[in-house]
Structure formats: C-alpha cells, structure tokens
Amino acid sequence: MDNIKKLVDGYFAMWNERDANRRRDLIAAIWTHDASYVDPLMRGDGRGGIDAMVEGVQTRFPNHRFARTGEVDAHHESIRFAWVLASEGGAPIVKGVDFGVVCGDQLRHITGFIDEMPSSN
Numbered sequence: 001m002d003n004i005k006k007l008v009d010g011y012f013a014m015w016n017e018r019d020a021n022r023r024r025d026l027i028a029a030i031w032t033h034d035a036s037y038v039d040p041l042m043r044g045d046g047r048g049g050i051d052a053m054v055e056g057v058q059t060r061f062p063n064h065r066f067a068r069t070g071e072v073d074a075h076h077e078s079i080r081f082a083w084v085l086a087s088e089g090g091a092p093i094v095k096g097v098d099f100g101v102v103c104g105d106q107l108r109h110i111t112g113f114i115d116e117m118p119s120s121n
Contacts, residue, residue, distance in 0.1 A: 003105060004074045008081055011107065015054055015066040027051055032106045039096075039112030063087050069095075077102045093118055 010030040017023040027047045037044045037053060044053035069082045079100045084092035095116040101109040 004079060004102065005072050007102065007105065007107065008068065008072045008079065011110075012066050012068055012083070015057070018058060020051075020055070023054065024051055027054075030107055032103050032108045035106075035108055037110045037112070040114055061085060061093075064093070074102075077108075092116075 007030055010026060014023060014026040014030065017026055024047075027050055031047055031050060033047065035045075035047060035050060037050055042053050042056070044050035064085050064087050066083055066085050069084055072079055072081045074080075079102055080097060082097045083095070085094040086092040094114060096112055096114045098110050098112045100107055100111070
C-alpha cells in the first residue's frame with residue numbers, strides 16, 4: 001500500500017508542478033506509455049496528452065493546488081481517492097473523486113468525477 005500512496009502522491013505532485021520539464025519527468029515516472037485520463041470536462045491520452053491537459057488546468061486556475069483529502073483505497077489493480085482544488089489558504093473551489101487502474105508501479109488510467117465545481121453563470 002505504501003507504493004500506491006507514493007504513486008498517488010506523485011500524481012498530485014504532477015498536477016501541482018508548474019515547471020514543464022519537471023512535470024514531464026513526473027509524468028514519465030508515474031504514467032504508462034499508453035496512459036489515459038478522462039473526466040466530465042477533459043481527456044488526455046498518452047503522456048503528451050496528459051501533460052497538455054495539466055498545463056491547461058494550471059492556466060485556467062493559476063495559484064491553485066490539488067490536494068488529496070483522505071486515504072487512498074486500493075485493491076488488486078484498482079485505486080480511488082478524493083481530492084480538492086483550492087487557492088493557497090483558500091476554500092476548495094472544486095471537489096472530486098478519482099478512480100484509477102495501476103499497472104505495475106505506474107498509472108494506466110484515471111477516471112475523474114467532479115462532485116462540486118463553480119457554476120459557469
């Protein structure tokens with residue numbers, strides 16, 4: 001379970017890393033070559049697609065960080081964990097839960113569900 005927790009911690013480090021080269025290194029370390037991410041608002045396929053997706057989120061939400069809000073639940077190759085997106089010292093503006101598939105010591109797929117987000121009005 002410690003390896004899974006480290007993998008998920010790396011996932012959050014990836015979302016929060018603003019330096020493009022360091023973020024790509026994190027992506028290479030934690031995602032398989034055939035990795036994918038999907039949630040109701042976006043999709044990233046392969047490491048390059050995931051990198052572009054993360055950069056887009058960082059552009060849309062500058063000065064915000066993702067954080068895990070509870071323990072990682074895992075069995076077999078499946079994982080799940082809850083998270084928030086908030087500005088430094090601010091209240092969360094987005095909350096959700098991600099479900100993933102692990103292959104060895106890397107992520108193969110993440111499906112994100114958004115529980116709360118700002119209205120677009």
